[in-house]
Amino acid sequence: MSQQHPEQPPGRDAPLEVVLHQERAALGLTRLGLRAVVRRRIVSEVRQVEVTVRREVLEVEHLPLDPSPDGSVRDLPAPGRTTAPLTFLLSEEVPVVSVETRPYERVTVAVETVTESQEVSATVGTEQAELSTDDRLQRLPGRPVR
Numbered sequence: 229m230s231q232q233h234p235e236q237p238p239g240r241d242a243p244l245e246v247v248l249h250q251e252r253a254a255l256g257l258t259r260l261g262l263r264a265v266v267r268r269r270i271v272s273e274v275r276q277v278e279v280t281v282r283r284e285v286l287e288v289e290h291l292p293l294d295p296s297p298d299g300s301v302r303d304l305p306a307p308g309r310t311t312a313p314l315t316f317l318l319s320e321e322v323p324v325v326s327v328e329t330r331p332y333e334r335v336t337v338a339v340e341t342v343t344e345s346q347e348v349s350a351t352v353g354t355e356q357a358e359l360s361t362d363d364r365l366q367r368l369p370g371r372p373v374r
Contacts, residue, residue, distance in 0.1 A: 246357045253350035283320030
């Protein structure tokens with residue numbers, strides 16, 4: 229014996245009920261970590277600078293002798309006598325290169341959060357009920373497919 233549905237007139241079978249399900253897309257965010265490495269390296273370069281240097285040069289100047297009124301030449305050694313050679317110490321400038329390390333720039337690295345929109349899509353399904361009687365297919369009313 230069939231049960232009567234409260235809204236069903238007497239003498240008719242109770243309607244069959246089917247619960248239809250619909251899928252929903254759930255959205256969540258996952259934070260992905262990214263590791264960043266900052267390296268400091270030394271770059272070598274050759275720099276050329278022109279430097280003026282000085283040095284002493286010994287000049288010899290030949291002058292004619294001035295005889296004195298009596299005809300003799302002064303300040304000359306006697307004939308046959310030698311004098312000690314004159315010695316001079318000459319100097320020169322030599323470029324000296326030295327390299328020093330000093331700070332020249334401050335670099336700051338900061339992390340900034342950038343917000344942007346991304347469009348995502350997912351395929352979701354909706355169940356539909358169909359009734360088959362006497363080789364005929366009938367679509368039952370339900371919620372439309374979204």
